[in-house]
Amino acid sequence: MILGYTAAEVRAAEEPLLARGVPLMQHAAFALAGRVAAELAERRGQVRGATVVALVGSGNNGGDALHAGAFLARRGVSVVAVCATDEPHAEGLAALRRAGGRAVRAVDADPGAGDHAAVGGAADGGADGGAADGGPDRAAADGGADRAAAGDRGASAVGTSAAPDRVRGAGPDGLPGVWLGDAVAEAYAADVVLDGLLGIGGRGAPRGTAGLLAGLLSDLLESEDAGAAGGGPRSAAEAGGGPLVVAVDLPSGIGVDDGALPDGPVLPAGLTVTFGAAKPGLLLPPASRRAGRVEVVDLGLPLPERPSAARLAPADVAALWPVPGPEDHKYSRGVLGVVAGTPAYPGAAVLTVSAAALSGVGMVRYVGPSAVARSVLAARPEVVAGEGRVQAWLLGPGVDPRHAKQARRLTDALHAALAEGLPAVLDAGALALAPRELAPWCVLTPHAGELATLLGRLGEDVDRAEVEAEPLRWARRAHELTGATVLLKGSTTVVVGAGGAVYAQGDAPGWLATAGSGDVLAGVLGALLAGRAADVLADPPLAAALAAAAALVHGRAADVAVPGGPVTALGVAHALPATVAGVLRG
Template sequence: MSSVILGYLADQVRAAELPLLDAEPDDALMQRAAFGLAVHVSRALRSRRGRVGGSVVVALIGPGNNGGDALYAGAELARRGVAVLAVAFAPRVHARGRAALLAAGGRVVTVADGDLDAIGLDAISPATTGPKTTDAGTVAAVRGSRIGVAEAVAAAGAADVVLDGLLGIGARGPLRGTAAEAVQLLGALVADADADADGNADPHPSGRGRRRPFVVAVDTPSGIGVDDGVIPGPVLPADLTVTFGAAKAGLLLPPVSGVVGRLEIVDLGLALPSEEPACARLAVADVAALWPVPQRNAHKYSRGVLGVVAGTPAYPGAAVLTVSAAVRAGVGMVRFAGSPGVTAVVLAARPEVVAGQGRVQAWVLGPGLDPDDHAQAARARDALARALATAVPAVVDAGALTVLPDLLAPWVVLTPHAGELAQLLAERGEAVERTAIEAAPLHWARRAHELTGATVLLKGATTVVVGVGGAVYAQDYAPAWLATAGAGDVLAGLLGAMLAGRGQDVVEEPSLAAALAAAAALVHGLAAHRAQPGGPVSALAVADALPATIAAILARSDPARSAAPRARVVD
């Protein structure tokens, strides 16, 4: 059963490779990696063409080891009947890999004006024009040993698969020079083909729109921030990234996670420090282990009581969504605090909810809270003060993010989106725009954690969670349809239910708050997929999908749980 994916820094991976490099013959490790790459490319070719032989692969080659990986993989593919063209963006590439490809019948050409420094020159301006058509004969038409950038892009655009082997984990900074130009032009070609496929403006006989190559990143998409997930310059978005030995942290983190495509890891037998990854991505099995499952002698108080301060007369729906998610996620009881009008709306929607104050094991504060509603803002502020004074976990969302004290505790989870995080940081003397946060989410989530002491869940296409002890999670399973009004309220209620169910555990082990927040983000995405697979989804539909989603998660962990339960009612 799949489990957590650990992301490592480039230096950690290189250190783990050294013992194998010292113990094995030249390029043995590289050839193992390349064989795994060739296997994945072969699968992609079979999927696209129904066969491997007779296909066309173009490999974009830089001067480093990633180019060597691509060259050796090209040799393996050539031996399987694939026409392989390696386009070198430096006059000197991995010599033994180049020789292997030529011996297997592949071809190698060099981009004119390419030199060893070309990848390190200043980046050119983004291209506005480029090849608009692909011709199956383009690859065969590449005759000389030196070609221009336009010819290289045309050849790549006509291929079945493009291998991006320009830069690897040893590189720093963006692609530049001829490599950047080629990536920009090829990226525009691929984007145009995708737009045609979506709009059927220029349909291909297959019915999928203009034909375009399947892009495979070799170890990492070239030019990314391998350790931090930033995109400092042009990057060719991959359909598949085949990474070697271990996932690199940047592949899991946004915004790079949006250009990785499917991620496959080729096991090289590296001895990595499992206790010291740079980040992690939870899978279903991990969620099952974290979930607060009631025991046979459970009652509503032992299962967790969640206090909720949410909604105002202007936004009563946020309160309904928050308590609905908490109830549907299985919390023992919800206590709601709000104005009489909002309370009436909540009770009409969820009669299980109890209005008024009382003992709780966790709080959710802020969904739909207008700071100008002074009474409700005061309820949130007072509840947070009590939570801090009595060591009770809390989720702080939306409007309550504006009423925070200077210092919090790690069992308090802040759940901003990028705009809210920019405001929170500005209130603490850090002037940063939303766009800067979206460009470097991990950096700014860490900064918010440092300034507040709280666990920070930064919402986005890939959700980043930063907690005490260096804990970092990156969850990337939510459909784009989940970017809809009220989705954050559902996430807050879901996370609140989990914190209430494990309130004492979180206080005793504060790093658990980050793991539970990451698990909530994963379940949130899974519920959205279940609510309406492949189509539009509403926030309330996501909340309603939580029971079946959670049941499926627990059943996968323990199939016995899917058996018919014995009748039991405990008040």
């Protein structure tokens, strides 16, 4: 499990260690350098001779990047630190220089003005350096960036044989000033770029020179990614071109605690090496899509017992999954009642009961129109049609609230669940029919548009785009207003439940965005709630953990069904037994 802690929680945990003189920055930088070296060895076959460009801001993340650069330089890596600040970390800068690395200031200037020298060949001056953090015109840098985009990765003006008008002489801080267009070209030509522009104390996107560096390089990497792979948030390195961007602690500018994206550039990382603990913004959408793979460096911080957000791993799901023993029978394993489908949407019922049965529930009882029941039984003859005793309910897939008889069956089942204290999944049509007050063992499963509609019915003025921009905020608001656990579906699924539980699961491939996929997820979750009904009633936050477990299995089943390719919802359902078995095997 990856546990996420807020910026304030991490700072509070660091304080006693720093007071004792524990060199946290050196520990973090050494681990960062080791991870970068491993990536270089995998990409190139060796570490020596590789090139790394560190984008350096004024905070501790810039210091981490400089110290990591020093460790890498000692291993034969060519390291250039491009500073976007007047005050880079002094000790880190000195360490980089002692190790043979180079440091420059990025400046936004007319490339034909003033006296200049090449970045790679210019001698460093005094201890501190950086560029003014103003608000220059980004267009001035386009020449160097365009040169890099054209594929001139081996002879950028920054690191090799620049014409003498490309780099300013050393300023009062002692660092030679480099036109930021050439700095971007040098970064694009590198094997690895370290993003150390902003840390957990930053608010909003990088500004001034830092923002220009991040924005221009991000444009280059994402345009190459789009050309090679049809677009998306992956790094250019993952798409087969450009450097690997390694975020130092977190991609600069993301919402550290809530996963929001700023109104400005965020450099997408292929890998984030985060220190002490993951931050919630690395797990939560939409920022999680800019973090790439997340690896946590353990610094021994005394963190709170309860995280602010978490992401389950397969081992966690294995511990949550109800596994029958030799004395179990179909009733003790859980009976799930399903109200789904109408004559217009019979497929939703078929997908839902198929997913529940294939996830391992003891029995499925289907309640619905006879025509739909015939379709269900034709696909899954083990299903029992008709009412009877159940341990949990799954309500709503394929149910049009305007279908009076099925809507009445749904509301009757929901009222019975609330009266008897039974767990329930409320999906699709059930979201429009649910009362305002629910229980934490009732799990709402909307996508962003459905959550906006639900919140509007509860008095909130919010649209789909706002939900997508701040999914944690609005999922939490729905939980506050209804008391239910909320599973907000998306490429990263957010779950909010009782006791402050927050989960973010990023297990679903893009191929899973297909018709009927939500019906399959509902079936998986219904099976889990039926199998652990008594436990959920005794421990309400468990409903959120089970919802996150269902999201993980659902996402992985798509890859099991067709690794790396297109899937159908029924194909995902049929892959569930093998997926669950794989998770349980560990």
